[in-house]
Amino acid sequence: MTEQPPTFSPQLLSGKRILITGGGTGLGRGVARHLVDHGAEVHLWGRREAVLSEAAAEASASRPGSVHFHTVDVRDYDNVDETMGRIWDDHGPLTGVVNNAAANFIAQTKDLSPRAFSAITSTVMNGSFHTTHAAGRRWIADGLPGSVLSTLTTWVWTGSAFVVPSAMAKAAVHSMTMSLAVEWAKYNIRVNALAPGPIPTDYAWEMLNPTDKSSVGATQADQIPAGRTGTMAELANLTMFLLSDACDYLTGQTIAMDGGQMLAGPGTFAGLTSLSDADWAQIKETSKAASESSKAQRSV
Ligand code: HXC
Secondary structure, three states: OOOOOOOOOOOOOOOOEEEEEOOOOHHHHHHHHHHHHOOOEEEEEEOOHHHHHHHHHHHOOOOOOOEEEEEOOOOOHHHHHHHHHHHHHHOOOOOEEEEOOOOOOOOOHHHOOHHHHHHHHHHHHHHHHHHHHHHHHHHHHHOOOEEEEEEOOOHHHHOOOOOHHHHHHHHHHHHHHHHHHHHHHHHOEEEEEEEEOOOOOHHHHHHHOOOHHHOOOOOOHHHOOOOOOOOHHHHHHHHHHHHOOOOOOOOOOEEEEOOOOOOOOOOOOHHHHHOOHHHHHHHHHHHHHHHHHHHOOOOO
16 A cells, blocks of 8 residues: 555644654654654664664654654663653753654573563563653743653454464553543643554564565455554654644544554464474574674664
């Protein structure tokens, strides 16, 4: 399916200043361009400076100067808080935060090391909390409204075999979404989340579908009632609607957009149950090679 043309006014996000964590790659990078094309100023966070710089240039093609980037590890609260302070001081307060930074790979849970568990959960759960907290406390202190949008998955309702740390951490962010929506409504801060079904992006696809044998997991179009995976334009449209002023009464919700995948049952990696230990060893080798090559480019 080809990318759709913009369906909103090009001024929809005019005056908005939006942070996307994990914005150098994947869904965050893809959405950034659409935010810019609809009037927003965008800040991208990630761990690899060269990747961020390239993503910022690409996203700001239609409006040079509208995208800024910062090397930040969202697992480190001090790093998050210090960078948030610099955004506030140097560029002005954010109006929205997209908790998009994620870490994930498929693996048998029995074989996960504590470090592997922590690499995933600290990025997704701690990182989302750190970023939300650092922006939220500033909005509250300044008396400004704000909007938080986290990128989750439908596993927050169903769980998913073979991606257990990710499912656990995203369920925690779903809980943060519901909890903070109540606590921060009086400050005009909205807290929502999206649960997109599979939308192909380079790196995530390698981690979630590394070998031929792994192609019975949640990334497959034939498991989706709509018969296809989602598009970046569809994700961007829902993101922009939620970050705009069109729906100030909407808070505390995690909205699934998955072509009906979850309701049809197989939106998880349950299909991998039939794989052997030898299959899993090959999966580990392939996905670790992909993460090592990405790691070599990091600057924080
Ligand atoms: C088993 C692995 C592994 C693998 C790493 N480890 N990769 N174990 N299988 N494929 C283990 C390592 O051996 C180590 O444990 C521990 O994990 C930490 O590894 P590091 O490489 O030091 O961690 P780190 O540098 O933090 O990298 C984290 C990462 C990496 C998850 C491995 O891929 C990453 O940073 N990814 C970010 C982007 C990402 O994953 N995006 C996909 C999101 S998709 P030991 O004990 O050996 O030291 C998503 C949902 C999609 O979220 C939904 C679709 C429907």
